[in-house]
Amino acid sequence: MSKLAAFGGTAAVPRDRRHVDWPLVEDEDRKAVLDALDGARLVSNSDGANPVSTLEERWARRFGHEHCVAVSTGTAALSLALAALGVGPGDEVIVPAMSFIATGLAPVHQMAVPVFADVDPVTFNIDPDDVERRITDRTRAIIPVHLHGAPADMDRITDVARRHGLAVVEDAAQAPGATHRGRPVGSIGEAGAFSLQATKNIPTCGEGGLLVTGDAGLAEAVRKGRQFGEVIEAGRDRDYISYGLGWNHKMNALQAAFTDAQLARFDAYEDMRQRNVAEFLGRLAQLPGLRVPTALPDTTHAWHILRFRFDPAAFGLDGVRPEALRSALRRLLRAEGVPMSQYQLMPLPDQKVFVDRVGFGSGYPWAVTDAPAPVKGEGYPVARAVIADSLTLQKRHLHPGSGELLRLYADAFEKVWAHRDMVATLAGARS
Numbered sequence: 001m002s003k004l005a006a007f008g009g010t011a012a013v014p015r016d017r018r019h020v021d022w023p024l025v026e027d028e029d030r031k032a033v034l035d036a037l038d039g040a041r042l043v044s045n046s047d048g049a050n051p052v053s054t055l056e057e058r059w060a061r062r063f064g065h066e067h068c069v070a071v072s073t074g075t076a077a078l079s080l081a082l083a084a085l086g087v088g089p090g091d092e093v094i095v096p097a098m099s100f101i102a103t104g105l106a107p108v109h110q111m112a113v114p115v116f117a118d119v120d121p122v123t124f125n126i127d128p129d130d131v132e133r134r135i136t137d138r139t140r141a142i143i144p145v146h147l148h149g150a151p152a153d154m155d156r157i158t159d160v161a162r163r164h165g166l167a168v169v170e171d172a173a174q175a176p177g178a179t180h181r182g183r184p185v186g187s188i189g190e191a192g193a194f195s196l197q198a199t200k201n202i203p204t205c206g207e208g209g210l211l212v213t214g215d216a217g218l219a220e221a222v223r224k225g226r227q228f229g230e231v232i233e234a235g236r237d238r239d240y241i242s243y244g245l246g247w248n249h250k251m252n253a254l255q256a257a258f259t260d261a262q263l264a265r266f267d268a269y270e271d272m273r274q275r276n277v278a279e280f281l282g283r284l285a286q287l288p289g290l291r292v293p294t295a296l297p298d299t300t301h302a303w304h305i306l307r308f309r310f311d312p313a314a315f316g317l318d319g320v321r322p323e324a325l326r327s328a329l330r331r332l333l334r335a336e337g338v339p340m341s342q343y344q345l346m347p348l349p350d351q352k353v354f355v356d357r358v359g360f361g362s363g364y365p366w367a368v369t370d371a372p373a374p375v376k377g378e379g380y381p382v383a384r385a386v387i388a389d390s391l392t393l394q395k396r397h398l399h400p401g402s403g404e405l406l407r408l409y410a411d412a413f414e415k416v417w418a419h420r421d422m423v424a425t426l427a428g429a430r431s
């Protein structure tokens with residue numbers, strides 16, 4: 001049995017094999033950006049074909065969305081969708097207790113109060129039963145997140161929303177390509193938001209976002225919202241009249257051109273990624289005490305982030321705290337060259353902005369309602385348990401050529417599992 005790297009042995013993943021570029025920038029991307037730079041249409045604020053409208057059309061066609069509106073970021077897409085749906089001061093929006101911070105901030109941007117619901121222990125997505133418990137007469141919308149690329153339980157969320165007359169805005173920032181019963185995520189609720197931020201599955205060379213919807217009126221409202229409330233119509237000069245509250249959340253042409261080139265290679269990348277990840281998870285699933293992420297039946301998982309949960313009892317360390325086991329495994333795996341990390345250090349409701357109600361001054365938007373503030377460290381037992389007993393792998397596996405690297409990662413896991421006595425010692429187990 002070879003010695004653990006943490007104690008002077010040779011690392012399972014050699015140093016010169018560890019670096020992975022993501023996004024993967026190819027000659028087609030460089031050419032697309034340079035062509036856009038040389039073209040006449042560097043702005044998207046007027047009518048007519050330009051790299052931004054081209055990306056909107058191609059994204060909608062590839063994934064099967066009726067309308068697609070390109071905006072500056074995924075966060076802007078969420079905020080604009082809520083604004084277009086009429087969510088405003090005094091309203092409540094239910095969001096998962098585990099997500100990226102933007103999901104919780106988007107309602108606040110509209111002066112609405114985010115209300116957090118606990119998540120499912122397997123998919124890490126919002127729990128429809130807990131959503132239902134948290135509905136009040138102020139609730140207007142639900143934002144299910146397809147976290148890590150796993151589709152949320154859209155059947156039950158749609159059912160809850162319908163029975164209570166709520167809008168559903170899908171946060172699909174981590175999930176382009178994911179499907180739920182054959183339908184593309186983002187198109188199941190009233191609207192969906194994607195992020196093109198450089199680390200996401202389909203990236204741009206910076207920041208970008210897309211709003212998709214099956215509702216032409218909603219798409220129109222988002223178009224207005226992204227550009228000062230103006231209406232841009234084919235064959236008519238821009239009149240600089242603002243018809244409603246608007247922002248400047250336009251996407252720029254270079255970023256659209258870059259993503260358009262990436263989109264053309266998405267299917268080829270995705271095939272490889274699905275194969276690489278399936279092989280990797282298949283090996284890791286054999287290790288006792290390690291719970292690998294899984295795709296639920298009738299869904300496609302986009303594998304944006306791979307989250308592994310560790311179960312001390314199944315590992316043979318009954319009575320050891322999950323945090324202690326996790327920290328021992330993190331140290332040993334990192335020494336072997338596997339960049340395990342935490343994604344989200346706390347449930348969203350523990351974030352200072354929500355606990356201290358640091359909003360628009362004088363406690364707004366919370367001051368509009370009598371909704372209680374979240375109390376740090378309280379509630380959301382599933383989100384807390386998942387955060388305490390799991391680690392993630394990010395970015396490396398998105399590269400279509402990561403198959404060999406993932407085999408080395410699997411070697412590292414198996415090596416660490418072969419030294420379970422050492423893990424037990426590091427985790428502080430009593431022998």
Ligand SMILES: *Cc1c(COP(=O)(O)O)cnc(C)c1O
Pocket residue numbers: 073074075076099100102103145147171173174194195196197207208209
């Ligand atoms: C990245 C992300 C966002 C925000 O997207 P940006 O483009 O970075 O604004 C929102 N929600 C989730 C779940 C994300 O991962």
